[in-house]
Amino acid sequence: MDFAFDARTEELRAKLLTFMDEHVHPAEALASEQRAALADPWDTPAVVEELKAEARKQGLWNLFLPDTEYGAGLTNLQYAPLAEITGHSPHLAPTALNCAAPDTGNMEVLAQFGSAEQKKQWLEPLLAGEIRSAFAMTEPEVASSDATNIRTRIERDGDDYVVNGRKWYISGAMNPDCKIFIVMGKTDPDGEDIRRQQSMILVPRDTPGLEVRRAMQVYGYEDHSHGGHAEVSFDNVRVPAANLVGEEGGGFAIAQARLGPGRIHHCMRLIGMAERAIELMCRRAVSRTAFGRPIAQQGVVQNWIADARVTVEQLRLLVLKTAWLMDTVGNRGAHTEIQSIKIATPRAVVDIIDRAVQLHGAGGVSQDFPLAELWASARTLRLADGPDEVHQRSLARRELKKYL
Incomplete structure (x- = not known):
């Protein structure tokens, strides 16, 4: 094992350290001040958009994604020291670099399992930092540490799927820029293989029946910087069958x-x-x-x-x-x-x-x-x-x- 940084990592580390010192750390207090003045506290402060524009201009963008077609093409070993640097300001730097959860995981899912149409409609604007997303798996009524417990139903009805269920601590869902949810639920609740009962489906935020009910606090914090953690309900939410991610049972x-x-x-x-x-x-x-x-x-x-x-x-x-x-x-x-x-x-x-x-x-x-x-x-x-x-x-x- 050789953990010495290669030339590209060294170059990105130097650039990122300078970006943190010159832009991110000075913006921490300003971001808080701007957020306090917003009419909607879940809106994005102007300084965050300025940081995103500067990061993109400097080539510090989508560093997390190893796929060269969509991301920086870095290995995990190359990305590790860069992600560590963003951890110095975890509520601002990852967002500035378009490397914040849950968007990172959602982009990875779409890049790896999404159809061409899904990539065009949702992955591309996520990669561009134009929209945000949420990943809806955790539920309040079951022990979600065991994913096979999930109760949310995703039922086929003709050319559509109908989603019913309740989720909570859905990161990013309070942000008005969150336009798409990747929802995990059961398509075959009685299936023999408990790991083939679940599927994932894309649900646009404006779909009738999807309600973002409230922000969930984390030790008293609402975590505005990550778009909050919301309780979300799905009441007969109908989406096209083409919104299924991958295959049925692959969730x-x-x-x-x-x-x-x-x-x-x-x-x-x-x-x-x-x-x-x-x-x-x-x-x-x-x-x-x-x-x-x-x-x-x-x-x-x-x-x-x-x-x-x-x-x-x-x-x-x-x-x-x-x-x-x-x-x-x-x-x-x-x-x-x-x-x-x-x-x-x-x-x-x-x-x-x-x-x-x-x-x-x-x-x-x-x-x-x-x-x-x-x-x-x-x-x-x-x-x-x-x-x-x-x-x-x-x-x-x-x-x-x-x-x-």
């Missing part, structure tokens, strides 16, 4: 194909979030005095900083190994490593951010520093794309199988 397999890259992208950005927390921790430690000496000289603080650095270096190596395996042997061959980083990274980064919050005292839980929002985001990722315990169960079974 579970498509979801797994979507979640693999999504999990590593989250972990890449989480490392950047940890780096931001360490930076803030160090700056705070050298600027404050308590009990007669700088906080930086307190042994417990030094331990926190040292442990955080060791942890980040360990996590980064594991994420890079996972990226390398995904590039060389595919997502299936990297299954153990993907689950390992999904378990280890959010858990460890939550702890690092929590130490940074502690070091900042009251300021750490305030809106004057990004730490509270970073903590909420990192903690949520212990649930998103499968909770820790599901990955631990699967990983343990794979280990035990060697001895059975």
Whole structure:
């Protein structure tokens, strides 16, 4: 394994670091001010559109998509350090680069499984950053950690499918620019193979019967920057049969194909979030005095900083190994490593951010520093794309199988 950055990665890293320093970080406070002044808080602040235009002009656009026809053509190993950099400002930078979830996963689904018509109508405007999208899988009435529990029905009726169900924590759905939903539901609820019961279908936002009911909070945050997390209902929503993504019964397999890259992208950005927390921790430690000496000289603080650095270096190596395996042997061959980083990274980064919050005292839980929002985001990722315990169960079974 060689994790040295190649020439293209080095070039993009340098360009992206400059873009972050000159454009993204200075825009963080301005984006919040502009949002507070919007008539609709879910609208996009003007500065975000300015950042998107600048990123596109600089060639920092769609970096996540390895398909050269649609994206930058980067490998996972090339994209990893770039995604980490965007993690320094996770509520602004990914959107600026058109590399924000859930659009990234939805674009991957459409690029890999979409028909020519679906790509033309929905993938192209998503790639251009003209619209946003949502992925509707999680449901409030079942344990969604087991995707086979899904109750939403997708029933064939002549040349149409009719969708009925209720979803929640549907990321991006509050944004008025969210024009398309990829909905997962059951087309064959009584089928023998529980992994062939589900399908995915495209539902335009303006389809009669689709209602975005309310914004769901995440630890008290509404997460405007990502377009919120909504509760959505589907009441006899009728769409053409041509809106089916892939084949009937292929929804579970498509979801797994979507979640693999999504999990590593989250972990890449989480490392950047940890780096931001360490930076803030160090700056705070050298600027404050308590009990007669700088906080930086307190042994417990030094331990926190040292442990955080060791942890980040360990996590980064594991994420890079996972990226390398995904590039060389595919997502299936990297299954153990993907689950390992999904378990280890959010858990460890939550702890690092929590130490940074502690070091900042009251300021750490305030809106004057990004730490509270970073903590909420990192903690949520212990649930998103499968909770820790599901990955631990699967990983343990794979280990035990060697001895059975």
